[in-house]
Amino acid sequence: MADFTRSELVRRIATGGSLRLVGADLSHLDMSGLALSGADLSYANLSHADLEGATLTGASLWSARAQRARMRGANLSSAQLGLADLKDADLRDAVLVECDLTGARLDGADLSRSRLDGTWLDTMQRALAIGAPPTRFPQPQRAETHMLSMDYPRDLIEMRRSDRLQLRYSQEAPPEIELTSLWGDETVLRHVADGDGLAQKQLLYVATGRGRVRVEASFPDGTQTISFDVEVC
Structure with missing residues (x-):
């Protein structure tokens, strides 16, 4: 596809x-x-x-x-x-x-x-x-895969277009993700897949544009909310 x-x-x-x-x-x-x-x-x-x-x-x-x-x-x-x-x-x-x-x-x-x-x-x-x-x-x-555990968030992830971002979580239900554009193209990150990883569940995104977005992830049970930026060059 x-x-x-x-x-x-x-x-x-x-x-x-x-x-x-x-x-x-x-x-x-x-x-x-x-x-x-x-x-x-x-x-x-x-x-x-x-x-x-x-x-x-x-x-x-x-x-x-x-x-x-x-x-x-x-x-x-x-x-x-x-x-x-x-x-x-x-x-x-x-x-x-x-x-x-x-x-x-x-x-x-x-x-x-x-x-x-x-x-x-x-x-x-x-x-x-x-x-x-x-x-x-x-x-x-070559496109790289950047992995981030929700248990150990970072302030900023730097990527190139076509790179992939793998968000791993350990909770039962997946987090709700909200993307806020800070500057750049209309679509900087695009959600492409969910699935079970080797030890944790994960969400997979691909960088499709140039810019910077703020990613806010919150879990339905209210146990954790994290925020970090992704910049794509």
Whole structure:
């Protein structure tokens, strides 16, 4: 299941300009026709995503997984797709002018009538063109899981987008969680799952935006109320 809905992306584009969705799961998501110029989709999962007619000029799709993605008529001018997996992708009529496809996997991709003027296709070609050693590709920033026990709260938890926050509790009933935005995006933390942990019960949240929120957790029996801040960069 994708980390975002189409409406969430549209809202973020309208309020925050270019998107930073490094490593996000956007598989099977309808993004057709969206204005994604300058978006950072490095290491994102775009398999089976619908990007038909989307504008991705100057976007970064380094090492993105875009198998069977539908990108017909998309504008990818000056986009960076180094090491991207475009196996069986539909790139018919796409604009790939001065696009960097260094090391990209293109077997089975349909590039019929696409524009490839000035496109870089391999490491040696790129090195000769700019008179520099072959590009060193950036290392992915893996999402981390931050664990917090309700019995030992902290004042502040610092996270990156796509990181997960695991709130553990020992009481019988789960706490009621109230999130208050202090600054930043409309949605900074999103509740994604409940479940039994190894020794305690837990609530799981994922950081989906940049900003700071105050988390207040109170238990129905009134035994404990805690408050702490989460800042996502």
